[in-house]
Amino acid sequence: MHELAIAQSLLKIVEQEALPFRGARVTRIKLRIGKLSAVVPDALRFAFEVISQGGIAEGASLEIEEVPLRLRCHQCKEVFVVEGPFLICPHCEGLDVEMVSGRELEIKSMEIEDGN
Ligand SMILES: [Zn+2]
Structure with a gap:
């Protein structure tokens, strides 16, 4: 399950980022995930929920923004979204294309609440 590995590295980054904030909790994490990364959002949420238990990010909600696959055509310079x-x-109908977006797997932002 590829989402589990992603959830584990995500949790590692989030915990490191939140480390300076003692007693804090991570409440929300916003992610950008490209279509080509083949991540199933629900599977990622579930994996994250399971592995974050007992830690600083327990109960944090994952907001996942799916980034479409966009290509640029070298022939006519158009940028287009690929659905099929x-x-x-x-x-x-040119075939000489390059990828503009679609492989993203990044943390856009996270919200941390202090312990009070
Ligand atoms: Zn073209």
């Missing part, structure tokens, strides 16, 4: 399995420019 074919990496073809819808404007000129």
Whole structure:
């Protein structure tokens, strides 16, 4: 399960970030996840919920923003969103394309509440 490995590295980063805030709790984590990273948001939420138990990020909600796969066509310079399995420019049917977005796997922001 690839989401479990991602949840583990996510938790590690979050715990490190929250370390200077003694007694604090992480309440919300915003993520950006590209379509090509093949992460199932519900599976990631579930994995994170399980492994964060007893720690600083227990009960934190994961807000996942899915980033579509975007390509740029070298022939006509258009940038387009790919929905289907074919990496073809819808404007000129060119095949010479490069990826603009879709592989993201990053923490956008996190909210920390202090212990009081
Ligand atoms: Zn094109």
